[in-house]
Amino acid sequence: xxxxxxxxxxxxxxxxxxxxxxxxxxxxxxxxxxxxxxxxxxxxxxxxxxxxxxxxxxxxxxxxxxxxxxxxxxxxxxxxxxxxxxxxxxxxxxxxxxxxxxxxxxxxxxxxx
Amino acid sequence: xxxxxxxxxxxxxxxxxxxxxxxxxxxxxxxxxxxxxxxxxxxxxxxxxxxxxxxxxxxxxxxxxxxxxxxxxxxxxxxxxxxxxxxxxxxxxxxxxxxxxxxxxxxxxxxxxx
Numbered sequence: 045x046x047x048x049x050x051x052x053x054x055x056x057x058x059x060x061x062x063x064x065x066x067x068x069x070x071x072x073x074x075x076x077x078x079x080x081x082x083x084x085x086x087x088x089x090x091x092x093x094x095x096x097x098x099x100x101x102x103x104x105x106x107x108x109x110x111x112x113x114x115x116x117x118x119x120x121x122x123x124x125x126x127x128x129x130x131x132x133x134x135x136x137x138x139x140x141x142x143x144x145x146x147x148x149x150x151x152x153x154x155x156x157x
Numbered sequence: 158x159x160x161x162x163x164x165x166x167x168x169x170x171x172x173x174x175x176x177x178x179x180x181x182x183x184x185x186x187x188x189x190x191x192x193x194x195x196x197x198x199x200x201x202x203x204x205x206x207x208x209x210x211x212x213x214x215x216x217x218x219x220x221x222x223x224x225x226x227x228x229x230x231x232x233x234x235x236x237x238x239x240x241x242x243x244x245x246x247x248x249x250x251x252x253x254x255x256x257x258x259x260x261x262x263x264x265x266x267x268x269x270x271x
Binding site for chain 1 (some may be wrong): 161188190192196199200201202205207212213215247249251253254255256259260261262263264265
């Protein structure tokens with residue numbers, strides 16, 4: 045499949061480890077944030093979202109933390125599996141009146157069996 | 158339920174040519190957004206259409222244009238292609254605003270300009 049990023053930061057973990065992927069966002073006025081997963085040859089897939097009135101949100105095996113003070117998001121993946129290997133992007137909605145997302149550069153997660 | 162369909166999946170064009178890419182959103186979705194993805198710049202917003210009207214536009218030259226039809230299908234056109242237009246072009250559909258309804262992305266069209 046096609047590469048989505050040749051020089052992305054890479055996080056390498058062992059299967060079963062917990063993974064933490066970090067993202068700094070750009071606009072203090074952003075009020076909605078999403079994490080996406082992109083596998084080779086596919087479009088981004090929704091993982092989890094969070095609104096600015098929350099600090100933490102949990103899904104199945106995933107948790108997103110939002111720190112508005114330092115404009116920082118993190119995605120925690122519990123018990124990482126080889127199928128989690130992909131590029132992960134954070135995105136922010138900077139214009140609440142529009143459907144426009146500003147994406148971070150992405151982090152490649154590599155999970156070894 | 159069918160997902161977002163983008164055609165063609167791959168295209169090779171020559172500098173100076175023009176190209177049209179197509180996106181069929183999920184049935185019932187009226188918002189279609191387009192993004193360009195390159196290794197250097199990442200994912201960048203091109204434009205959004207809602208009910209046949211362009212609702213927002215990113216910072217791209219006028220060579221990039223789009224439209225949406227009454228059935229919500231959308232096309233984007235790039236005229237006078239440049240080498241730097243080589244990218245994965247992604248469309249995303251939604252019922253309306255992304256913060257209310259989220260996006261579903263298609264698999265993209267890989268455009269190579271030679």
